[in-house]
Amino acid sequence: MKKNKKIVIVGGGIIGASIAWHLCKKGYQPTIIEKNFVLDKGSSGACEGLMFLQSKKPGIHLNMAMKSIDLFEAIQKDLDIDIEFERKGGIVLIHSKREMEILDTYIAKQKASGADIEMLDAKTVKEMVPEVAYDIKGGSFSKNDAIVNPLNLTHGFLQACIKMGAVLHQNCKITAIDTKGGVVRVVKTTKGDFQADLVINAAGAYGANIAKMVGLDVPLEPRKGEILVTTAKRKILNYPLLSATYIAAKYDPEIAAKGTGFAIEQVPNGNILIGSTREFVGFNRDSTIKALQSITASIAHTLPGLGNLNIIRDFAGLRPYTPDGLPLIGEHEKVKGFFFACGHEGDGITLCAITGKVVSEMINEEEVEFDMSHFHPARFDKKGKKNDKL
Missing domain, CATH: 3.50.50.60 (FAD/NAD(P)-binding domain)
Structure with missing residues (x-):
C-alpha cells in the first residue's frame, strides 16, 4: 500500500x-x-x-x-x-489434585510449543511465596x-x-x-x-x-472484568501470581462452577491489584458487591499471609470476547x-x-x-x- x-x-x-x-x-x-x-x-x-x-x-x-x-x-x-x-517471572498457584492433573498436561503442551515453564512442588512455592496457604498443592513458574x-x-x-x-x-x-x-x-x-x-x-x-x-x-461480545486496588504497602509480593483455577476452569465444568480464580500483582508504587471476573453483562461497567466478595474470598483463602488488605477502589473493563x-x-x-x-x-x-x-x-x-x-x-x-x- x-x-x-x-x-x-x-x-x-x-x-x-x-x-x-x-x-x-x-x-x-x-x-x-x-x-x-x-x-x-x-x-x-x-x-x-x-x-x-x-x-x-x-x-x-x-x-x-x-x-x-x-x-x-x-x-x-x-x-x-x-x-x-x-x-520478573510469574507463578501459577495450584489448589487441588484435579488442577495439578490439568496443569501437568497443559504445561507439557506449552513446553512443546517452546515455552520455558517449570513445575514447582508445594515446598518450593511456599519458599517463593511465603504468604501462601499451607494447603497449596504446588505451582508452575516462567521466568518470561x-x-x-x-x-x-x-x-x-x-x-x-x-x-x-x-x-x-x-x-x-x-x-x-x-x-x-x-x-x-x-x-x-x-x-x-x-x-x-x-x-x-x-x-x-x-x-x-x-x-x-x-x-x-x-x-x-463484551465480557466484563472487575479489579480491586488496595492501599500502598511495603514490598510483599516478589512475583505476580495467577490462580490455576483461571486456566483449569476452561477444561473442567466443576472447577468453573466454583469461580474463575484470580490474578494479583504489586505495582511499583506499592498498591496491590487483584482481579478479575468474567461476566457476560452486555456493556454494563458497574462494579458489584458480588464480584468483590468472590475475588476477596479467593485471596483470603489462598494468600492468608497478606493479612488485611484495605480496598480503596475497584473498577471494571470490557474485554472483547x-x-x-x-x-x-x-x-x-x-x-x-x-x-x-x-x-x-x-x-x-x-x-x-x-x-x-x-x-x-x-x-x-x-x-x-x-x-x-x-x-x-x-x-x-x-x-x-x-x-x-x-
Whole structure:
C-alpha cells in the first residue's frame, strides 16, 4: 500500500495505539478515531499489566505471546516514557489434585510449543511465596512472564505517533461508514467526515458494533472484568501470581462452577491489584458487591499471609470476547478496505506489540512470521457458538 493512503484506525486503546505506532514507523500517517478521551473508559485503562505466558493456549496463541513480550525490550527504548516493563517471572498457584492433573498436561503442551515453564512442588512455592496457604498443592513458574504499565504504554505509543505525523481525534464518535460498491470510502463521525482507503477496526469490545456499520456480523461480545486496588504497602509480593483455577476452569465444568480464580500483582508504587471476573453483562461497567466478595474470598483463602488488605477502589473493563479465544485480524473479503484488529479479550496487553507489528506488515504487503489464517475475521461465518474450552 502506498504511504499516502488514507488509513483510519477506529479505537485509541492499546491495540489501536500499537498499530498506529508500527504504521508510523513504516512511513504511514494514520488518523486515529477514539470515542472517549483516551484511557478514560476503555479496557486499556481498566486492566492489570500482567503478561502471563503460562495462561496462553499452546500453539500459535502462545507463540505470538512469546514473540510479543520479546518486542517490549525494543519498545521500551524507543518510547519517551517509562512503561515499567519488567520480565520478573510469574507463578501459577495450584489448589487441588484435579488442577495439578490439568496443569501437568497443559504445561507439557506449552513446553512443546517452546515455552520455558517449570513445575514447582508445594515446598518450593511456599519458599517463593511465603504468604501462601499451607494447603497449596504446588505451582508452575516462567521466568518470561512480565509486567508493564498499560496506561503509560498506550500514552507512549500515541505520543510517539503524533510526533511522527499521525492525527488523534478524541471524544469523536463514528456514526457511519460509507462502503459504496463494497469498498470503504468515508468514515462519518461527530467531528466530521474522514476519507479512507483503509479502516482498521481496533474498537475492542465495540468491534462488532463497528463491523455492523459495513454489514458484517462477527461473534464478538463484551465480557466484563472487575479489579480491586488496595492501599500502598511495603514490598510483599516478589512475583505476580495467577490462580490455576483461571486456566483449569476452561477444561473442567466443576472447577468453573466454583469461580474463575484470580490474578494479583504489586505495582511499583506499592498498591496491590487483584482481579478479575468474567461476566457476560452486555456493556454494563458497574462494579458489584458480588464480584468483590468472590475475588476477596479467593485471596483470603489462598494468600492468608497478606493479612488485611484495605480496598480503596475497584473498577471494571470490557474485554472483547470471541468463541475460540483468538482475536480477529485481517481484511474481510466482503468489504474491501475493512480490516479487523480486535477480539483479544484479556490478552490485549500481552499481544499488543505483536498485533501492531503483524498488522503493519500485512498492510505494507510484507511477509508475516505467523500463519494469520487462524485469526481470519470470516472464520465464524458458518459458526459462532460460545466455547470456553480453550
